[in-house]
Amino acid sequence: MFQVAAHPTSFDSHKHGHGHRSSHSSSQHYHQQPAVSSSVQLPRTLARPPFADISREALTAASPELANVPSEYIRRRLRDTAPQMMAGIASLAPSHLPSTLPRSHLPSSLSIPIRSQSSHSTQPSYPTHILAIAPSKPSSSHSADALTIVPTHALVLASQCALLPRFPASSSANPGSPQIQLPVIPVSLPSPAAFQLLHPFLYTHNLGALLASLLPMPQGFVQAPGFGGDHVKHVLGSGQKLHELSVYLCQVSHSLSALTSHAAHIKELWQDCVALGIYDVELWDAMDLAWEVVLGAMNLAARQ
Known part of the structure; x- marks a missing residue:
């Protein structure tokens, strides 16, 4: 059986040229601390592995x-x-x-x-x-x-x-x-279950469909004409837009437990991408967007 690793190494965005974290610092004031539940502690960011062809x-x-x-x-x-x-x-x-x-x-x-x-x-x-x-x-x-x-x-x-x-x-x-x-x-x-979400993306590269499979999101957001990598980057650079998506997710999820489940699904997808050695920049940006939104929603739910 082909066994692949489950844990990523750190990602050096300056060296490899496809990180984005330094370009959207305006989003950070909504998500200063990692979200924590009674049973799960989540990392603040999803580390990207070094590029390999x-x-x-x-x-x-x-x-x-x-x-x-x-x-x-x-x-x-x-x-x-x-x-x-x-x-x-x-x-x-x-x-x-x-x-x-x-x-x-x-x-x-x-x-x-x-x-x-x-x-x-x-x-x-x-x-x-x-x-x-x-x-x-x-x-x-x-x-x-x-x-x-x-x-x-x-x-x-x-x-x-x-x-x-x-x-x-x-x-x-x-x-x-x-x-x-x-x-x-x-x-x-x-995560075999996460791979079943990832597999269609490897064919279609439909970022909207992938995000919708990870989190409840406003229909008009993921189905907007021309939705793609540039749109994802734009939202990642806007603290206000991230906050709006987090508020929506918090409202439709109803409980911290449901939000924790969403976060677990994103984390499992991240682990599969690392294990397989997938270095699609738009895919990583989409996972970062989902992660920012769910952490923001968890922090909002924790304060309620």
Whole structure:
């Protein structure tokens, strides 16, 4: 099983050039202290790991024809093909794709029927592997023997996750084939549940959808036309806007316990990103935004 670390090292924004903390100090007066509940103590900031480029070996194993193509170009092109890849995942017959598999009886591969596609649907690009994800530290909420099953495309992971090793070769489904044979890859991550939120983002890079999966936010905020990295940076630089989002979150969450749960989800996503070696600047900014908002809401709730 591929085991990856759960704890980040410190991030040097001056050295690596994609930190933002020094550029939005105006936000800090709303969130001076880390929020604390009776059972959870949270860090003031989510430390970013040092930058590391993706593995060319893993990338070449996923797609040999891209061996000499710049990684940034590959990532941009993959965003254009995200609808086809998501359609390929959706085409797997759910009745033959379990949500979990027992670690003690994990097959080396799965044969999964492919659902028939409408002639007007997006031509699917079928997944190449199936991840069987175990928690790094099993808890009462997740059985140590139950592995979370996630069909994926090796190229999507290899182009964005610097700390994943190369995956074994996978045969593509033949056109018109009624089923596909996918290798099963055991992986250990801090939070299998958080990876299920992260995985769609690696295809779509939809920051609004990611934020909405982490926290209740005003619909008009995350669905604003053109919502993206620049918008996130702007809000991070505005103490007033952060405060408004924290007030909203505090009002709709109703309890410090609910806010603590939101914070735990963000922290788990952060740990998975570190463990996988994901260095998408906009993703890290979005996590920082969610973290600032939830800490502010917890501090507001604690004073009520």
